[in-house]
Amino acid sequence: MITWNDFVWFAICAAICWVAGAILSFKDSRKWATAASSIGTAVFFGFIVCLWFTLERPPMRTQGETRLWYSFFISLIGILVYCRWKYRWILSFSTMMAIVFTCINLFKPEIHSKALMPALQSVWFVPHVAVYMFAYAMMGAATLFAIYLWWKSSRRTILAEEMTACDTLVKIGWAFLTLGMVMGSLWAKEAWGDYWTWDPKETWAAATWLGYLLYIHLRPHIKNQEYAFALLIFCFILLQMCWWGINYLPAARTSVHVY
Numbered sequence: 269m270i271t272w273n274d275f276v277w278f279a280i281c282a283a284i285c286w287v288a289g290a291i292l293s294f295k296d297s298r299k300w301a302t303a304a305s306s307i308g309t310a311v312f313f314g315f316i317v318c319l320w321f322t323l324e325r326p327p328m329r330t331q332g333e334t335r336l337w338y339s340f341f342i343s344l345i346g347i348l349v350y351c352r353w354k355y356r357w358i359l360s361f362s363t364m365m366a367i368v369f370t371c372i373n374l375f376k377p378e379i380h381s382k383a384l385m386p387a388l389q390s391v392w393f394v395p396h397v398a399v400y401m402f403a404y405a406m407m408g409a410a411t412l413f414a415i416y417l418w419w420k421s422s423r424r425t426i427l428a429e430e431m432t433a434c435d436t437l438v439k440i441g442w443a444f445l446t447l448g449m450v451m452g453s454l455w456a457k458e459a460w461g462d463y464w465t466w467d468p469k470e471t472w473a474a475a476t477w478l479g480y481l482l483y484i485h486l487r488p489h490i491k492n493q494e495y496a497f498a499l500l501i502f503c504f505i506l507l508q509m510c511w512w513g514i515n516y517l518p519a520a521r522t523s524v525h526v527y
Contacts, residue, residue, distance in 0.1 A: 270318035272380050278315035279370050282308040286343060286363040293356040302351060305359055309343045312370075316340060325384045328397040331512055332378040337398065339366040339373075341405030345437075349409060353433050361412040387524075392455035400448040404507060406441030407480070410434055411504040418497040426493065435487060438500070442480045449473060460524065468517065469525035472510035479503040 285308025292301035316336055319327045327333040346362025349355060413434035417426050452473070453463040464470060480503050483496070490496045514520055 269322050270315065271322055272319065272377060275315060275319075276374060278311055279374060282312040282343075283363075283367050283370065284308070285311065286359075286366060289347075290360040290363045293350065293359045298354070301359060302347060305343065305347050305350075305363075309340065309347065312336075312340050312343065312366075319380075323380060323382050325382060326394050326397070327380070328394065329384065329388060330378045330380065331515070332373050332376070333380065334397065334401060334511075335369045335373050337401040338405055338408075339369045341402050342366050342369075342408050345405050345409045349433070349437070353429070355430075355433070357416060358409070358412070361416065362409065365408055365412065387459045390455055390458060392451050392458070396448060396451040396455055399444050399451060403441050403444035403448055404511060406437055406444060407504055407507055410437035410441060411501060413437060414497040414500040418494060421493060421497075431493070434500075435484075438480060438483060442477070442484060445477055445480065449477060467525060468514055468519040468523045469510065472506065472514055476503065476506040476510045479506050 285304050289301045289303075289305030289308065292304060295301075316327060319336075327336060342362050343366040346358050346366075349358045349362075413430075417430060417434065420426055420430075452470075456465070457463045479499075483499050483503055486499070487496050490499075514523065514525075
């Protein structure tokens with residue numbers, strides 16, 4: 269039976285494959301880079317599935333468990349972007365981010381009990397969390413794009429297709445954010461009797477959603493691309509506050525979303 273104590277071995281194996289994929293991508297070994305990165309992601313997902321069976325519930329309750337899904341999705345999105353747009357640097361960036369969140373889980377393990385409180389025993393639990401984690405990972409990939417393009421803009425011209433790729437990630441991520449909010453509203457109605465109560469978590473979720481919507485509407489009209497990159501990075505900071513930052517604010521004491 270796979271437990272949280274076994275995570276380190278899966279993490280090491282996945283990290284080795286991810287790093288190998290990132291290195292191979294710069295050696296123009298596209299097939300092997302994709303294969304190595306995919307194996308790493310498959311190994312990581314294998315741990316999530318095994319933990320699911322061990323806990324007898326979806327591993328989505330604690331911050332540590334959601335970080336598992338984030339590392340999985342960001343590595344998966346890195347592979348998809350690499351295959352779609354052939355950007356060699358994306359595997360290095362996605363690998364770095366996936367390993368960072370993986371290390372946080374290694375150095376700060378949390379209690380992973382089988383208990384699942386009544387509010388989480390809903391049909392909306394798995395799709396809501398999965399959709400949000402995918403959206404967060406998509407926005408993470410877009411932020412990596414923004415950082416890279418900001419750095420590149422100081423040295424040479426940014427290609428139109430590069431901005432298009434970045435904007436595409438934001439639009440897909442925003443669509444999933446929207447879907448996640450709708451699912452969350454339906455879940456809230458079922459659990460607490462109302463679709464929206466401006467709970468601290470909901471307030472930050474709304475701020476994040478509006479921030480990315482502002483980027484989508486303003487991007488075509490912003491002549492200075494550095495402003496667009498700054499706005500995108502700011503939106504990602506809002507997302508981090510919505511995801512885990514809220515837990516460190518005094519308002520978290522009144523939030524029904526903190527378990």
